[in-house]
Amino acid sequence: MASHIGKLPVTVPAGVEVKIEGQNFSVKGAKGSDSYVIPEGITAAVEGNEIVLTPADDQRTTRAMHGLSRSIIAGMVKGVHEGYTKTLDIVGTGYRAVAKGKGIEFFLGYSHTITVNPPEGIEFELPNPNQVIVKGTDKQVVGQVAANIRKLRAPEPYKGKGVKYTDERILRKAGKAGK
Template sequence: MASHIGKLPVAVPAGVEVNIEGQDFKAKGPQGSDSYTIPEGVTARVDGSEIVLEAADDLRPTRAKHGLARAMVASLVKGVHEGYVKNLEIVGTGYRAQMKGKGIEFSLGYSHTITVNPPEGITFELPDANHVSVKGMDKQQVGQAAANIRKLRAPEPYKGKGIKYADEHIIRKAGKAGK
Protein backbone atom coordinates (compact mmCIF):
# COMPACT_ATOMS: atom_id res chain seq x y z
CA MET A 1 0.00 0.00 0.00
CA ALA A 2 1.53 3.31 -1.04
CA SER A 3 0.51 6.94 -1.15
CA HIS A 4 -1.94 7.96 -3.89
CA ILE A 5 0.08 11.11 -4.56
CA GLY A 6 3.39 9.24 -4.33
CA LYS A 7 2.33 6.83 -7.08
CA LEU A 8 2.00 9.62 -9.65
CA PRO A 9 5.07 10.02 -11.86
CA VAL A 10 6.83 13.40 -12.08
CA ALA A 11 7.25 14.63 -15.67
CA VAL A 12 10.71 15.97 -16.50
CA PRO A 13 10.40 18.91 -18.94
CA ALA A 14 12.85 19.47 -21.78
CA GLY A 15 15.93 21.37 -20.65
CA VAL A 16 16.01 19.83 -17.16
CA GLU A 17 18.73 17.32 -16.24
CA VAL A 18 17.97 14.85 -13.45
CA ASN A 19 20.53 12.80 -11.54
CA ILE A 20 19.71 10.20 -8.87
CA GLU A 21 22.53 8.64 -6.83
CA GLY A 22 21.16 6.48 -4.01
CA GLN A 23 18.98 8.79 -1.91
CA ASP A 24 20.41 12.02 -3.40
CA PHE A 25 18.24 13.66 -6.05
CA LYS A 26 19.72 16.51 -8.13
CA ALA A 27 18.07 18.60 -10.83
CA LYS A 28 19.58 21.24 -13.10
CA GLY A 29 17.62 23.56 -15.37
CA PRO A 30 17.42 27.07 -16.83
CA GLN A 31 16.74 28.66 -13.40
CA GLY A 32 19.67 26.90 -11.66
CA SER A 33 20.28 23.65 -9.82
CA ASP A 34 18.95 22.19 -6.58
CA SER A 35 19.07 18.94 -4.64
CA TYR A 36 16.92 16.93 -2.23
CA THR A 37 17.63 13.90 -0.07
CA ILE A 38 14.89 11.30 -0.52
CA PRO A 39 13.81 9.68 2.78
CA GLU A 40 14.97 6.13 3.56
CA GLY A 41 12.65 3.45 2.24
CA VAL A 42 11.55 5.54 -0.75
CA THR A 43 13.39 4.85 -4.00
CA ALA A 44 13.44 6.98 -7.12
CA ARG A 45 14.30 6.09 -10.68
CA VAL A 46 14.15 7.80 -14.06
CA ASP A 47 11.80 6.09 -16.50
CA GLY A 48 12.09 7.81 -19.88
CA SER A 49 11.06 11.42 -19.29
CA GLU A 50 9.43 10.71 -15.90
CA ILE A 51 10.62 10.19 -12.35
CA VAL A 52 8.93 7.33 -10.50
CA LEU A 53 9.06 7.10 -6.70
CA GLU A 54 8.35 3.81 -4.96
CA ALA A 55 7.89 3.08 -1.26
CA ALA A 56 8.76 -0.09 0.65
CA ASP A 57 5.43 -1.68 1.61
CA ASP A 58 6.58 -3.10 4.93
CA LEU A 59 7.49 0.19 6.69
CA ARG A 60 4.58 2.40 7.87
CA PRO A 61 6.73 5.57 8.38
CA THR A 62 8.12 5.14 4.86
CA ARG A 63 4.63 4.98 3.34
CA ALA A 64 3.79 8.19 5.17
CA LYS A 65 6.75 9.98 3.54
CA HIS A 66 6.10 8.62 0.04
CA GLY A 67 3.69 11.42 -0.99
CA LEU A 68 5.90 14.07 0.64
CA ALA A 69 8.96 12.87 -1.28
CA ARG A 70 7.04 12.95 -4.57
CA ALA A 71 5.74 16.47 -3.86
CA MET A 72 9.23 17.70 -2.98
CA VAL A 73 10.74 16.20 -6.16
CA ALA A 74 7.95 17.71 -8.31
CA SER A 75 8.43 21.11 -6.63
CA LEU A 76 12.18 20.98 -7.20
CA VAL A 77 11.80 20.05 -10.89
CA LYS A 78 9.30 22.88 -11.47
CA GLY A 79 11.56 25.30 -9.58
CA VAL A 80 14.64 24.66 -11.72
CA HIS A 81 12.54 24.75 -14.91
CA GLU A 82 10.20 27.76 -14.44
CA GLY A 83 10.72 29.07 -10.92
CA TYR A 84 8.03 30.32 -8.54
CA VAL A 85 6.37 33.75 -8.23
CA LYS A 86 4.26 35.28 -5.45
CA ASN A 87 2.55 38.58 -6.26
CA LEU A 88 1.65 41.05 -3.52
CA GLU A 89 -0.52 44.18 -3.64
CA ILE A 90 -0.12 47.23 -1.44
CA VAL A 91 -3.51 48.79 -0.64
CA GLY A 92 -3.93 52.12 1.15
CA THR A 93 -3.55 55.84 0.63
CA GLY A 94 0.13 56.75 0.78
CA TYR A 95 1.25 53.12 1.03
CA ARG A 96 3.88 52.37 -1.61
CA ALA A 97 7.16 50.64 -2.37
CA GLN A 98 10.27 51.56 -4.32
CA MET A 99 13.43 49.72 -5.26
CA LYS A 100 16.51 50.48 -3.22
CA GLY A 101 19.43 48.53 -4.66
CA LYS A 102 18.32 44.89 -4.73
CA GLY A 103 15.92 45.47 -1.84
CA ILE A 104 12.61 47.29 -1.50
CA GLU A 105 11.81 50.32 0.65
CA PHE A 106 8.23 50.39 1.94
CA SER A 107 6.22 53.39 3.12
CA LEU A 108 3.36 51.83 5.07
CA GLY A 109 1.96 54.61 7.23
CA TYR A 110 4.55 54.27 9.97
CA SER A 111 6.77 57.16 11.05
CA HIS A 112 9.66 55.47 9.22
CA THR A 113 10.28 53.51 6.03
CA ILE A 114 11.06 49.80 6.11
CA THR A 115 13.74 48.30 3.86
CA VAL A 116 13.60 44.60 2.99
CA ASN A 117 16.59 42.93 1.33
CA PRO A 118 16.02 39.67 -0.58
CA PRO A 119 17.40 36.44 0.89
CA GLU A 120 19.85 34.36 -1.15
CA GLY A 121 18.20 32.98 -4.30
CA ILE A 122 15.23 35.41 -4.21
CA THR A 123 14.65 38.48 -6.39
CA PHE A 124 12.13 41.27 -6.00
CA GLU A 125 10.43 43.12 -8.85
CA LEU A 126 8.22 46.21 -8.72
CA PRO A 127 5.96 46.60 -11.78
CA ASP A 128 4.60 49.75 -10.09
CA ALA A 129 4.56 51.35 -6.64
CA ASN A 130 1.66 49.19 -5.41
CA HIS A 131 2.66 45.73 -6.67
CA VAL A 132 5.57 43.50 -5.60
CA SER A 133 6.67 40.22 -7.22
CA VAL A 134 8.80 37.78 -5.25
CA LYS A 135 10.61 35.32 -7.54
CA GLY A 136 12.91 32.36 -7.00
CA MET A 137 13.37 28.68 -7.71
CA ASP A 138 12.69 27.36 -4.18
CA LYS A 139 8.94 27.25 -3.47
CA GLN A 140 9.39 27.41 0.30
CA GLN A 141 11.80 30.38 0.19
CA VAL A 142 9.53 32.35 -2.17
CA GLY A 143 6.53 31.75 0.07
CA GLN A 144 8.45 32.69 3.22
CA ALA A 145 9.86 35.90 1.70
CA ALA A 146 6.36 36.91 0.55
CA ALA A 147 4.92 36.12 3.99
CA ASN A 148 7.62 38.24 5.65
CA ILE A 149 6.72 41.20 3.41
CA ARG A 150 2.99 40.72 4.05
CA LYS A 151 3.66 40.64 7.80
CA LEU A 152 5.05 44.22 7.68
CA ARG A 153 1.48 45.55 7.42
CA ALA A 154 -1.11 42.76 7.28
CA PRO A 155 -4.44 43.81 5.72
CA GLU A 156 -6.94 45.12 8.25
CA PRO A 157 -10.60 44.01 8.07
CA TYR A 158 -12.34 47.41 8.02
CA LYS A 159 -10.88 49.17 4.97
CA GLY A 160 -8.62 46.40 3.67
CA LYS A 161 -5.48 48.55 3.95
CA GLY A 162 -2.13 46.78 4.08
CA ILE A 163 -0.11 44.29 2.04
CA LYS A 164 -2.02 41.30 0.66
CA TYR A 165 -1.44 38.50 -1.80
CA ALA A 166 -2.74 39.36 -5.29
CA ASP A 167 -5.25 36.49 -5.22
CA GLU A 168 -6.26 36.98 -1.57
CA HIS A 169 -9.78 38.09 -0.67
CA ILE A 170 -10.02 40.16 2.52
CA ILE A 171 -13.24 39.54 4.46
CA ARG A 172 -14.52 42.92 5.52
CA LYS A 173 -16.19 43.78 8.81
CA ALA A 174 -18.91 46.36 9.20
CA GLY A 175 -17.87 49.50 11.05
CA LYS A 176 -19.62 51.15 14.00
CA ALA A 177 -22.64 52.17 11.89
CA GLY A 178 -23.11 48.69 10.46
CA LYS A 179 -25.66 47.35 12.99
Protein backbone atom coordinates in the same frame (compact mmCIF):
# COMPACT_ATOMS: atom_id res chain seq x y z
CA MET B 1 0.96 -0.50 0.25
CA ALA B 2 2.28 2.59 -1.56
CA SER B 3 1.00 6.14 -1.41
CA HIS B 4 -1.53 7.15 -4.11
CA ILE B 5 0.37 10.38 -4.77
CA GLY B 6 3.76 8.65 -4.51
CA LYS B 7 2.81 6.18 -7.27
CA LEU B 8 2.41 8.99 -9.83
CA PRO B 9 5.55 9.50 -11.94
CA VAL B 10 7.08 13.00 -12.17
CA THR B 11 7.49 14.11 -15.78
CA VAL B 12 10.83 15.78 -16.51
CA PRO B 13 10.44 18.55 -19.11
CA ALA B 14 13.02 19.18 -21.83
CA GLY B 15 15.95 21.25 -20.61
CA VAL B 16 15.84 19.88 -17.06
CA GLU B 17 18.73 17.68 -15.92
CA VAL B 18 18.14 15.12 -13.14
CA LYS B 19 20.86 13.32 -11.19
CA ILE B 20 20.25 10.57 -8.60
CA GLU B 21 23.19 9.24 -6.57
CA GLY B 22 21.95 6.87 -3.87
CA GLN B 23 19.59 8.93 -1.71
CA ASN B 24 20.82 12.28 -3.08
CA PHE B 25 18.58 13.85 -5.71
CA SER B 26 19.58 16.96 -7.66
CA VAL B 27 17.88 18.82 -10.46
CA LYS B 28 19.15 21.61 -12.73
CA GLY B 29 17.14 23.74 -15.13
CA ALA B 30 16.94 27.11 -16.84
CA LYS B 31 15.93 28.97 -13.64
CA GLY B 32 18.50 27.36 -11.32
CA SER B 33 19.28 24.16 -9.44
CA ASP B 34 18.08 22.40 -6.28
CA SER B 35 18.82 19.24 -4.30
CA TYR B 36 17.01 16.93 -1.87
CA VAL B 37 17.92 13.91 0.25
CA ILE B 38 15.36 11.15 -0.32
CA PRO B 39 14.37 9.46 2.98
CA GLU B 40 15.58 5.92 3.73
CA GLY B 41 13.25 3.20 2.48
CA ILE B 42 12.39 5.04 -0.75
CA THR B 43 14.28 4.62 -4.01
CA ALA B 44 14.11 6.89 -7.03
CA ALA B 45 14.93 6.08 -10.64
CA VAL B 46 14.75 7.88 -13.97
CA GLU B 47 12.80 5.93 -16.58
CA GLY B 48 12.77 7.73 -19.92
CA ASN B 49 11.63 11.27 -19.15
CA GLU B 50 9.94 10.38 -15.83
CA ILE B 51 11.09 10.01 -12.24
CA VAL B 52 9.57 7.02 -10.44
CA LEU B 53 9.69 6.60 -6.65
CA THR B 54 9.18 3.21 -5.03
CA PRO B 55 8.87 2.40 -1.32
CA ALA B 56 10.94 -0.47 0.09
CA ASP B 57 8.39 -1.84 2.56
CA ASP B 58 4.84 -1.42 3.89
CA GLN B 59 5.55 0.69 6.97
CA ARG B 60 3.16 3.62 7.44
CA THR B 61 5.99 6.13 7.85
CA THR B 62 7.47 5.05 4.53
CA ARG B 63 4.05 5.41 2.88
CA ALA B 64 3.68 8.95 4.21
CA MET B 65 7.21 9.89 3.17
CA HIS B 66 6.64 8.31 -0.26
CA GLY B 67 3.93 10.83 -1.19
CA LEU B 68 5.75 13.73 0.45
CA SER B 69 9.01 12.96 -1.38
CA ARG B 70 7.18 12.75 -4.71
CA SER B 71 5.50 16.12 -4.08
CA ILE B 72 8.80 17.77 -3.10
CA ILE B 73 10.57 16.38 -6.17
CA ALA B 74 7.71 17.47 -8.47
CA GLY B 75 7.89 20.96 -6.94
CA MET B 76 11.64 21.11 -7.46
CA VAL B 77 11.34 20.07 -11.12
CA LYS B 78 8.65 22.73 -11.71
CA GLY B 79 10.68 25.34 -9.82
CA VAL B 80 13.87 24.96 -11.86
CA HIS B 81 11.89 24.81 -15.12
CA GLU B 82 9.19 27.51 -14.68
CA GLY B 83 9.85 29.08 -11.27
CA TYR B 84 7.34 30.24 -8.67
CA THR B 85 5.87 33.71 -8.12
CA LYS B 86 3.74 35.38 -5.47
CA THR B 87 2.21 38.79 -6.15
CA LEU B 88 1.46 41.22 -3.32
CA ASP B 89 -0.63 44.41 -3.54
CA ILE B 90 0.00 47.43 -1.31
CA VAL B 91 -3.28 49.23 -0.51
CA GLY B 92 -3.50 52.54 1.35
CA THR B 93 -2.86 56.24 0.91
CA GLY B 94 0.88 56.86 0.92
CA TYR B 95 1.70 53.15 1.14
CA ARG B 96 4.25 52.17 -1.51
CA ALA B 97 7.41 50.24 -2.28
CA VAL B 98 10.61 51.48 -3.91
CA ALA B 99 13.47 49.38 -5.28
CA LYS B 100 16.67 49.90 -3.28
CA GLY B 101 19.54 47.90 -4.75
CA LYS B 102 18.40 44.27 -4.85
CA GLY B 103 16.01 44.89 -1.96
CA ILE B 104 12.84 46.88 -1.48
CA GLU B 105 12.11 49.86 0.77
CA PHE B 106 8.54 49.96 2.06
CA PHE B 107 6.60 53.06 3.15
CA LEU B 108 3.70 51.59 5.14
CA GLY B 109 2.46 54.42 7.34
CA TYR B 110 5.01 53.93 10.11
CA SER B 111 7.35 56.71 11.26
CA HIS B 112 10.19 54.84 9.52
CA THR B 113 10.76 52.93 6.31
CA ILE B 114 11.27 49.15 6.24
CA THR B 115 13.93 47.64 3.98
CA VAL B 116 13.63 43.98 2.92
CA ASN B 117 16.59 42.29 1.24
CA PRO B 118 15.97 39.08 -0.74
CA PRO B 119 17.47 35.82 0.55
CA GLU B 120 19.57 33.61 -1.75
CA GLY B 121 17.61 32.46 -4.82
CA ILE B 122 14.85 35.08 -4.49
CA GLU B 123 14.38 38.20 -6.57
CA PHE B 124 11.88 41.05 -6.35
CA GLU B 125 10.08 42.81 -9.18
CA LEU B 126 8.19 46.11 -8.86
CA PRO B 127 5.86 46.68 -11.84
CA ASN B 128 4.46 49.75 -10.01
CA PRO B 129 4.88 51.29 -6.52
CA ASN B 130 1.81 49.42 -5.22
CA GLN B 131 2.72 45.90 -6.35
CA VAL B 132 5.57 43.53 -5.44
CA ILE B 133 6.30 40.25 -7.22
CA VAL B 134 8.43 37.68 -5.37
CA LYS B 135 10.15 35.19 -7.72
CA GLY B 136 12.27 32.10 -7.10
CA THR B 137 12.78 28.38 -7.73
CA ASP B 138 11.89 27.10 -4.23
CA LYS B 139 8.14 27.17 -3.59
CA GLN B 140 8.52 27.17 0.20
CA VAL B 141 11.02 30.05 0.27
CA VAL B 142 8.96 32.17 -2.16
CA GLY B 143 5.86 31.66 0.00
CA GLN B 144 7.74 32.44 3.22
CA VAL B 145 9.29 35.65 1.86
CA ALA B 146 5.87 36.79 0.59
CA ALA B 147 4.31 35.98 3.99
CA ASN B 148 7.04 37.95 5.79
CA ILE B 149 6.39 40.98 3.54
CA ARG B 150 2.62 40.69 4.12
CA LYS B 151 3.26 40.56 7.88
CA LEU B 152 4.93 44.02 7.78
CA ARG B 153 1.46 45.58 7.56
CA ALA B 154 -1.29 42.95 7.38
CA PRO B 155 -4.53 44.19 5.80
CA GLU B 156 -7.02 45.56 8.31
CA PRO B 157 -10.73 44.70 8.05
CA TYR B 158 -12.25 48.22 8.09
CA LYS B 159 -10.66 49.99 5.12
CA GLY B 160 -8.61 47.07 3.75
CA LYS B 161 -5.34 49.00 4.05
CA GLY B 162 -2.10 47.04 4.20
CA VAL B 163 -0.13 44.47 2.20
CA LYS B 164 -2.20 41.62 0.75
CA TYR B 165 -1.85 38.83 -1.77
CA THR B 166 -3.34 39.76 -5.17
CA ASP B 167 -5.84 36.89 -5.05
CA GLU B 168 -6.69 37.43 -1.35
CA ARG B 169 -10.16 38.68 -0.44
CA ILE B 170 -10.36 40.84 2.67
CA LEU B 171 -13.62 40.48 4.60
CA ARG B 172 -14.70 43.99 5.47
CA LYS B 173 -16.40 44.99 8.71
CA ALA B 174 -19.15 47.61 8.89
CA GLY B 175 -17.41 49.89 11.38
CA LYS B 176 -19.26 52.30 13.68
CA ALA B 177 -22.96 52.75 13.02
CA GLY B 178 -24.23 56.35 13.11
CA LYS B 179 -27.22 57.53 15.15
